[in-house]
Amino acid sequence: MAAHEADVIIVGAGISGLIAARTVLAAGLTPLILEADERVGGRILTEEVLPGLPVEIGAQWIGDTHHRMFALADELGVETYPQYDEGETSYELAGAPVLRQNDFHRRFGNELTELTKVLRLLDELAAEVPPEAPWRAPRAEEWDAITAGAWYDGQGLSPVARTLLEICTVGILAVPTVEVSFLHLLFTIQTCGVTAELFAESEGGAQTTRFVGGTAEIPNRLAALVESHLVLDAPVQEIEHTADSVTVRCRGGRVARGRRVIVAISPMLAGRIMYDPPLSGYRDQLTQRMPNSAAMKAFFVYDEPFWRTDGLNGQLISDVGPARMSNDTCLPGDDHGVILMFLEGEQARTHGHWSQEERRAALTAELVRHYGDKAARPVAYVDGEWGSRQWTRGCYNANCGPLVWTTYGSALAEPIGVIHWASTDTATQWSAYMEGAVEAGERAAREVIEALS
Ligand SMILES: Cc1cc2nc3c(=O)[nH]c(=O)nc-3n(C[C@H](O)[C@H](O)[C@H](O)COP(=O)(O)OP(=O)(O)OC[C@H]3O[C@@H](n4cnc5c(N)ncnc54)[C@H](O)[C@@H]3O)c2cc1C
Structure with missing residues (x-):
């Protein structure tokens, strides 16, 4: 040749x-x-789950400060639309029954205040990390010698605040915090701006905007x-x-x-x-x-987004699982309801080994706990595992x-x-x-x- x-x-x-x-x-x-x-x-992969109904097995969103991506979409003529974000999130934490956001905030207000304080502290520390050379941060050696999990454990948090912090962080890094250097976590926050931009779905977050026709x-x-x-x-x-x-x-x-x-x-x-x-x-x-981290996405398609009429935004946060988080990923102009369940870190590692039927059954049970019996009757299901893809071998990215x-x-x-x-x-x-x-x-x-x- x-x-x-x-x-x-x-x-x-x-x-x-x-x-x-x-x-x-x-x-x-x-x-x-x-x-x-x-x-x-x-790592961008759009697939049709039903004819004319694409879902994102890989990357899905951009956020307000993703200026290069907005410019690129504009240049390529790819239109964007906002992520649906109306209604309450559903919580299942600390052995409490499933609670809607407002009830959860009333019951766990102190814990949420604790969480906010830690996120502010993380932002302050991350600001000291030069993203082009994290090893030059003034306290680089100290922060690189411990895991993010160890640092979290040292903050004297209540179990609920600690669990929420773990869920948020694994949602970004897709590995348990005991595996990641604290310096790496601060680097990640610094490359993205502040924790609010990393974690938020709403204005300023990394997950505000989607692409017409698929990523x-x-x-x-x-x-x-x-x-x-x-x-x-x-x-x-x-x-x-x-x-x-x-x-x-x-x-x-x-x-x-x-x-x-x-x-x-x-x-x-x-x-x-x-x-x-x-x-x-x-x-x-x-x-x-x-090593690359471990994440999977699983999509449930229904005849309609019934959770919306119940005042829910399709997002859940759970320490029971298998998914720790979910999202409403309906397409504008399409009648179907689509819920995306995230399996990240340990959940992706263990459930990635299960058969698709077992995975689907466990996730369905979780959806039923949050959204009722209608969630048991999806019209389609698809999930995507990245660890076995030879040319990716895990996602979302590399961790230290x-x-x-x-x-x-x-x-x-x-x-x-x-x-x-x-x-x-x-x-x-x-x-x-x-x-x-x-x-x-x-x-x-x-x-x-x-x-x-
Ligand atoms: C499930 C999932 C959800 C995500 N969600 C988001 C999101 O919502 N928003 C966001 O911004 N990002 C998201 N990401 C991350 C985003 O997809 C990546 O940051 C981005 O696509 C990485 O692009 P890349 O070109 O750096 O690497 P890759 O996309 O990994 O591209 C590398 C390419 O090299 C090829 N390749 C590998 N080995 C070889 C070889 N030996 N020879 C030749 N070719 C090779 C691969 O096939 C691949 O095409 C997500 C990723 C995944 C998997």
């Missing part, structure tokens, strides 16, 4: 790789994107712009590199040669590629220590346990010779989100353009 030639080889056609390709193309360089899968989009419209339309530079079904296995060239080999025998390569996949997957000559132990130790940032942090995005690193996991704003993927793709492309100009 003759080798493909290009200026810049890009590994991965997620949003980060696609943005990198578009940016280097605009600078007059030739990109070649090698994508392992038979589709573009990576996949974004990578699909980006891919159309670079179509002649894109090869699907081309899993990169080896990157041979010299001072001024790369030779990239794919499974199946395809070979591509270029002057630079941008690896736009998560650090853990980047560590599974073979490099010749091998990369430093410093870089490899990092990729051994940035204790001592990773302070020991290996500078190896994350620093180019190594002609090799550059993208993917949302390397971003400094909204890392783990699509917004971060765009930032990282643009940054890696800029590095390459500067190096080659």
